[in-house]
Amino acid sequence: MTDLLKTSLNRRTVLQAATVGAVGISPALRAAVYAQGSDAPEKKEVRIGFIPLTDCASVVMASVLGIDQKYGVKIIPTKEASWAGVRDKLVNGELDFAHVLYGLVYGVHMGTAGPKKDMAVLMSLNNNGQAITLSKKLADKGAIDGPSLARLMASEKRDYTFAQTFPTGTHAMWLYYWLASAGINPFKDARAIVVPPPQMVANMRVGSMDGFCVGEPWGHRAIMDGIGITATTTQDIWKDHPEKVLGTTADFVKQYPNTARAVTAAILEAGRWIDASLANKNKMAETVADKSYVNTSVDAINQRIMGRYQNGLGKTWDDPNYMKFFNDGAVNFPYLSDGMWFLTQHKRWGLIKDHPDYLGIAKQINQIDLYKQAATAAKVSVPKDVMRSSKLMDGTVWDGKDPKKYADSFKIRV
Numbered sequence: 001m002t003d004l005l006k007t008s009l010n011r012r013t014v015l016q017a018a019t020v021g022a023v024g025i026s027p028a029l030r031a032a033v034y035a036q037g038s039d040a041p042e043k044k045e046v047r048i049g050f051i052p053l054t055d056c057a058s059v060v061m062a063s064v065l066g067i068d069q070k071y072g073v074k075i076i077p078t079k080e081a082s083w084a085g086v087r088d089k090l091v092n093g094e095l096d097f098a099h100v101l102y103g104l105v106y107g108v109h110m111g112t113a114g115p116k117k118d119m120a121v122l123m124s125l126n127n128n129g130q131a132i133t134l135s136k137k138l139a140d141k142g143a144i145d146g147p148s149l150a151r152l153m154a155s156e157k158r159d160y161t162f163a164q165t166f167p168t169g170t171h172a173m174w175l176y177y178w179l180a181s182a183g184i185n186p187f188k189d190a191r192a193i194v195v196p197p198p199q200m201v202a203n204m205r206v207g208s209m210d211g212f213c214v215g216e217p218w219g220h221r222a223i224m225d226g227i228g229i230t231a232t233t234t235q236d237i238w239k240d241h242p243e244k245v246l247g248t249t250a251d252f253v254k255q256y257p258n259t260a261r262a263v264t265a266a267i268l269e270a271g272r273w274i275d276a277s278l279a280n281k282n283k284m285a286e287t288v289a290d291k292s293y294v295n296t297s298v299d300a301i302n303q304r305i306m307g308r309y310q311n312g313l314g315k316t317w318d319d320p321n322y323m324k325f326f327n328d329g330a331v332n333f334p335y336l337s338d339g340m341w342f343l344t345q346h347k348r349w350g351l352i353k354d355h356p357d358y359l360g361i362a363k364q365i366n367q368i369d370l371y372k373q374a375a376t377a378a379k380v381s382v383p384k385d386v387m388r389s390s391k392l393m394d395g396t397v398w399d400g401k402d403p404k405k406y407a408d409s410f411k412i413r414v
Helices: 002-010 012-016 030-038 054-064 083-092 102-110 136-140 146-153 170-181 197-205 218-224 252-253 257-275 278-288 336-350 357-367 369-375 403-409
Strands: 045-050 074-079 097-101 121-123 130-136 161-164 191-194 211-215 229-235 244-248 308-310 316-318
Touching: 030 074, 030 244, 045 054, 045 083, 054 074, 054 097, 054 244, 054 257, 083 097, 102 336, 102 357, 121 252, 121 257, 121 336, 121 357, 121 369, 130 136, 130 170, 130 197, 130 218, 136 229, 146 170, 146 229, 161 170, 170 191, 170 211, 170 336, 191 257, 197 211, 197 218, 211 218, 211 244, 218 229, 218 357, 229 308, 244 252, 244 257, 252 257, 257 278, 257 369, 308 403, 316 403, 336 357, 336 403, 357 403
Parallel strands: 045 074, 045 097, 161 191, 161 211
Antiparallel strands: 097 244, 121 244, 130 211, 130 229, 308 316
């Protein structure tokens, strides 16, 4: 290791130094040139908000491992209490970027999630890895999946309450899609409430809800605590679905394009490091479990990130479609069709009144060109098409080609 590289790493821990080769921080000369040349970030220090969830890992590890320094920035991960708080701090500039719900960014841009502000999606942070949990009380009455829940709700009439994490966010859309696929109207047949992710398990413990949709580790935590069961995973709703993104405001990208590109490249490399080996995944779990980040036990995180699932009723399985942070670069491209899908669901559930310009809005928000530049810097391949095709749990195919028809095609909608 050269003296220059030693100097560039002196802010970080032994963990970082041991990982230099794996994340590609060498050669030091390239790092120095990048950081000091015409591509130098306009801001040398950036605050990135995150919610205590496993999928904040690539943001955290980009900082902990020192990958950010390769691109001339210092990432300061900033722990936040709720998605509403993340939204407000992004909009008012207290945060430069955030690990954030895909649908939250689109909701803010459209003015359907509080203050209206032009927003930007720089990259997708992860696919898969969320879950829908039903209370143990419901499971004891036979409600362990969508159809059995629908039967119980039809036979035992009362108010049923299900929690998601933000009105326009991913968890709300997965929950509503899953309920509707079982014939349950999430607005007419049940009550939907908003609960911050770290508070889900505590609220179910005291009987505040019948079920919830949230990111890991809180689905697995409910099983470990004996208060809930996993009714489905979100990858069973939509294999390789988009989930969290690296979000910021459009103004930030315009003012600090080099910074946006550098941070995107650094987090891309961190995602590649996480997915590179089981040892890296375990190291990541040990890191993000700390009270500074997710604040839970390592064993609440390190099973499902390997695809080792249990449902709380004795069933165990290995799921190849577990949470991915890189997957040879397939995870991170900000497909226009992914953003458009959230708009179709916002229209479906009455969050927006009229059909918007689906493609035009996605082109405004998703920073395709900037992502490609960051991917080039990080030596990550990019797909040829800005759209992708996916089949969801009910057999419907989403490819972005006719969003109006798709949004209006659902039998259950507002």
